[in-house]
Amino acid sequence: MTIFRSTIVCPECGHEETETMPADACQYFYDCRGCGAVLRPKSGDCCVFCSYADVPCPPIQEGATCR
Structure with a gap:
């Protein structure tokens, strides 16, 4: 069963926010609501x-590659 809610933690300030993830795509940018940092995926x-x-x-949970 695919999970669509995830808690993202800002590496800059530690702020945690639970978000709904897109069902069929990857999210390449995220604006931290704690410090305003723009998060990008790690290498x-x-x-x-x-x-x-x-x-x-x-997509990763389902064994697919990201789009």
């Missing part, structure tokens, strides 16, 4: 959820 990761959240994006 080798497809999206910000795979880099900074507790649950990877739905």
